[in-house]
Amino acid sequence: MPKPTILPFLVAALSAIAPATARPAESVPEPVIPAQVDRREVHIPKISANDIEIGAYTGVLSVQDFGAKSSSGLRLGYHATEDFFVEGTYARSKVSDQSFRRLGIAIFKTEEVDLAYYYLSIGCNLFPGEVFLGKNWAMTSAVYLVGGVGNVKFNGENHTAYNFGLGIRALPVDWFSMRFEIRDHMFASDILGKNELKHNFEMTLGLAGYF
Amino acid sequence: MCVLVAFALPVCADESNERVLVADPYLELHTGPGRGYPIFDISERGERVEILGRHTDWFKVRTARRREGWVSRAQMEATLTGAGEKKTFRDVLFDDYLARRLEFGFSFGTFKRDPLLSAHTGYRVHDNFVVELTVAQSAGDFSTTSLLYGALVSQPFPDSRWSPFFALGAGRFTNTPKSTLVSAIETKGDIANAAIGLRYYVTRQFFLRFEAKRHVALVNYDSTNHYTELSAGAAFFF
Numbered sequence: 001m002p003k004p005t006i007l008p009f010l011v012a013a014l015s016a017i018a019p020a021t022a023r024p025a026e027s028v029p030e031p032v033i034p035a036q037v038d039r040r041e042v043h044i045p046k047i048s049a050n051d052i053e054i055g056a057y058t059g060v061l062s063v064q065d066f067g068a069k070s071s072s073g074l075r076l077g078y079h080a081t082e083d084f085f086v087e088g089t090y091a092r093s094k095v096s097d098q099s100f101r102r103l104g105i106a107i108f109k110t111e112e113v114d115l116a117y118y119y120l121s122i123g124c125n126l127f128p129g130e131v132f133l134g135k136n137w138a139m140t141s142a143v144y145l146v147g148g149v150g151n152v153k154f155n156g157e158n159h160t161a162y163n164f165g166l167g168i169r170a171l172p173v174d175w176f177s178m179r180f181e182i183r184d185h186m187f188a189s190d191i192l193g194k195n196e197l198k199h200n201f202e203m204t205l206g207l208a209g210y211f
Numbered sequence: 212m213c214v215l216v217a218f219a220l221p222v223c224a225d226e227s228n229e230r231v232l233v234a235d236p237y238l239e240l241h242t243g244p245g246r247g248y249p250i251f252d253i254s255e256r257g258e259r260v261e262i263l264g265r266h267t268d269w270f271k272v273r274t275a276r277r278r279e280g281w282v283s284r285a286q287m288e289a290t291l292t293g294a295g296e297k298k299t300f301r302d303v304l305f306d307d308y309l310a311r312r313l314e315f316g317f318s319f320g321t322f323k324r325d326p327l328l329s330a331h332t333g334y335r336v337h338d339n340f341v342v343e344l345t346v347a348q349s350a351g352d353f354s355t356t357s358l359l360y361g362a363l364v365s366q367p368f369p370d371s372r373w374s375p376f377f378a379l380g381a382g383r384f385t386n387t388p389k390s391t392l393v394s395a396i397e398t399k400g401d402i403a404n405a406a407i408g409l410r411y412y413v414t415r416q417f418f419l420r421f422e423a424k425r426h427v428a429l430v431n432y433d434s435t436n437h438y439t440e441l442s443a444g445a446a447f448f449f
Contacts, residue, residue: 047229049265078315080417080447082245082267086317088330120317120330122445128247140243149319149328151350157389158350160326174264174271195352210266 050175053077053087055208057181061093063115063154064198065191066107069094071115071202083125087146090118095154107191113155117185119163121148131170141170152187152200159187165202179206228273229262231290238290240280244269252278260290268414311416314341316446318420323438325351329358331446339366343378354388358426360402366410376422378406384428401429404440416448 054076061071073091080086093115097107123146130138144167152161165183172178185200237255241248244266252274254260260272260282268284312335320327329347336342340363347358360382368374386398408422424440 047262047265047270051265051267078447079267081414082269084417086445086447088317120328125245128243128245130242130248138242140248142245149326151328151348158348158355160328160350174266 050210051079052211053079053085053177053208054211055177055206057091057179057204057206059181059202059204061091061115061185061200061202063093063095063200066095066097067099069096069115071204073204075206075208077123077208085123085125085144086121087123087148088118088120089150090116092116108155115152115154117150117152117161119148119150119161121146121150121163123147139170139172141168143168146181146183152185155191157189157191159189161185161187175210177208177210179208180204181206230259231262231287233258233260234291235286235289238272238282238286240272240274240278240282241269242280244271244281246283248281252280262287311448313449314446315449316420316444318422318442318444320440320442320444322347322349322356322426322440323351325349325356327440327442329442329444333364333446338369340364341366343380345380345382354386357385357387358402359383360404362404362406372412374410374412376406376408376410378404378408378422378424380404380406398430400431403427403429406440410446417445418447419443419445 054074056072056074058070058072060068062068071091071093073089075087075089077085077087094112095108095115096112097105098111100107101111123144125142125144127143129141129143131141132138145165146167147162147164150161150163152159163183163185165181167179167181169177169179181204183202183204185202186197187200188195189198190196233254233256235256237253238260239250240252240254242251254272254274258275260274263271263273263279265271266281269281270284270287271279272282273279314333314335315331316333317328317330320329327347327349329345331343331345333341333343343362343364345358345360345362349356349358360380362378362380364376364378366374366376381401381403384400384402388396404424404426406422406424408420408424410418410420412418421443422441424442426438426440428436428438430436
């Protein structure tokens with residue numbers, strides 16, 4: 001006869017458990033500092049930066065002793081800080097020895113030879129400002145100095161060259177710029193019999209987009 | 212319905228942009244991305260501004276009153292990111308800089324007493340190691356030398372402002388004598404080099420580097436030529 005003896009125990013046990021399970025909610029004190037067990041959401045926003053400048057330019061390059069010809073080039077720049085930018089430029093032009101040939105002296109194999117140059121330069125924005133067009137439109141602008149080292153190749157010869165220039169840049173919108181620039185390209189050449197430093201001035205107009 | 216759509220559209224368009232809460236007394240809005248451009252408006256503490264883009268260390272924002280202007284990074288750093296989280300924008304920007312692994316730079320120096328111009332691109336494979344590819348050209352009085360080599364750069368203290376580095380590289384060289392010289396023969400060969408140098412971080416993404424490099428050119432099976440390169444340059448992270 002085990003059942004009649006167990007039943008009272010079971011009832012007693014159940015009645016003892018039921019209040020015991022209900023009680024802790026009332027008796028355990030609220031934690032003073034609620035524990036934050038949730039993992040913090042680390043949200044990295046995507047903010048588009050437009051520090052890279054890609055552009056083209058065209059102008060006039062005057063090569064010392066050989067006259068001036070049109071030139072055109074490409075520019076890739078990176079704006080590292082608000083004051084400094086670095087840029088690579090590559091351009092092509094022509095050089096002619098026509099004026100020497102008129103006197104009966106040929107300097108080059110042909111009357112006109114190709115010229116190509118590339119530079120890596122550092123620029124410094126000097127005077128930030130604004131250009132006002134009429135009453136309602138203003139564009140930001142800056143006067144900058146730029147200088148760098150590169151290579152000028154013409155008549156089959158490479159010349160290590162230095163360039164130094166001054167320009168003004170205006171931005172009608174945030175992603176587009178226009179500029180006017182004057183540079184002096186300097187390199188040593190012995191093409192006329194004596195090794196001397198040649199100054200070659202270039203004046204250009206350029207357009208560029210920011211990415 | 213049309214009215215609803217008209218009101219809903221600008222909100223939808225703005226959702227993609229990051230919004231931050233102004234925590235400083237005010238944000239100053241400049242007309243352009245630079246300290247020299249004049250301040251034309253402000254946004255007060257507690258206002259939300261929308262970030263439209265960035266140019267160098269300047270952020271273009273749109274205020275609650277629909278005014279657009281440029282704010283410096285220093286001021287943006289104090290703002291709070293969305294959802295009232297206590298993570299400032301400064302933390303977010305710092306994460307952004309740490310995520311940049313690609314670098315590009317150029318330098319100028321001397322190579323066997325001729326001027327040398329070089330450009331390099333590097334990828335940071337580890338906190339202490341960068342893999343670099345360099346192209347260089349030296350146009351001397353008698354010949355032009357071109358170099359192309361890869362290198363492994365070790366940077367034992369990448370976090371210090373003046374950070375030393377060591378590099379080992381190998382590649383190819385080409386030497387072309389001036390066309391005006393007689394018996395001008397182009398020489399090609401392998402080159403190996405070792406370098407020590409120093410980086411100086413001007414900002415987090417822009418640095419200067421100075422290095423001394425010893426090149427060993429394998430001209431043929433019997434002979435090698437040794438050249439020392441000293442150069443200085445600038446580089447930056449993308």
